[in-house]
Amino acid sequence: PNAGKPELVDELQSKYSESGNIQVETIQRCFPYPLDTFQIDAVRSLVEKKSVIVSAPTGSGKTVCGEAAVYLGLALGKKVLYTTPLKALSNQKYSDFCKQFGEERVGLLTGDVSLNRENATVIVLTTEVYRNMLYDKESGTVSDVHSVILDEFHYMNDRDRGTVWEECVIHSPSDVLLVALSATMQNVVEIRDWFEFVHGQTTLITSDFRPVPLRFKYVDHKGLTDLFDSKPNKKGLPRLNRRLLPTSFSDAGGREKRSYES
Known part of the structure; x- marks a missing residue:
């Protein structure tokens, strides 16, 4: 996670809130580590006033792209909305952002909780709350907004939500x-393509790099066992570990578990 430096926002605003002439390198320097190529590409698109879709595996650093949008919006003296699909995620992000950007700048809206709504320039909220605001023209929350981060956007494929x-x-x-x-x-x-049709110019950024690999294990009374053999089957698909077939599934007494070790 990014180290908390609320004073950095003050510095950015003093330099760029009026001129608006901010460079990619300026946003890069907001982070205490070098950014990956796909993260820099996202920052560049945002600086060029383009929307961004970032599709990458879990743990690859997508959140940095959202944080970069927050820094950029605050530097330009505007508000930023950060949406998540769950109240628990919103609460966690609110806590993180209070440390990163300063508690006085951050608000939280989750339907049953409203913190610092009037004064915040970074508002963390659930996606449903943001949707409702779009229909409530009198709320004023979406006025003077630089960007909206839609975290966990793959929820769009959810049948119900x-x-x-x-x-x-x-x-x-x-x-x-x-x-x-x-x-x-x-x-x-x-x-x-749909983003560009209904909203505006959008850059697609993808990455298949997974810095935290997934390993599939089986847990029983004997401990951890590899779920799959090291060699795939003739079709190139994962093959179930043969040592599990005769004993492990029955030894667990119907209480077998599958765990994911990273």
Whole structure:
């Protein structure tokens, strides 16, 4: 996680809130580590006033793209909205942002909780709350907004809740930059084209690099066992570890578990 430096925002605002002439390198320096190529590409698109869709595996650093949008929006003296699909995620992000950007700048809206709504320039909220604001023209929350980060955007593929993300894209003001952060999806090119049709110019950024590999294990009374053999089957697909077939599934007494070790 990024180290908290609320005073950095003051410095950015004093230099760029009036001129608006901010460079990619300026946003890069907000982070205490070098950014990866796909993160720099996202920052560049945002500086060029383009919306961004970032599709990359879990743990690859998509959140940095959202944080970069926050730094950019604050530097320009505007508000930023950061949406998540769950109240728990919103609460965690609110806590992180209070340390990173300063408690007085950050607000939280989750339906049953409202913190610092009037004064905050960074508002963390659930996606449904943002959708409802778009229909409530008198709320004023979406005025003077630089960007809206749609975290966990792959929820758009959810059968029950996906329409909420669609409505957010369709009804967001055209001058607001959208930053959609998603795990890998099959149809991201079509989604990018749809973004451009209903909202505006959008850059698609993808990465298949997984810095935290997934390892599949089976847990029983004997401990951890590899779920799959090291060699795939003739079709190139993972092959179940043969040592598990005769004993492990029955030894567990119907209480078998599958764990993911990283």
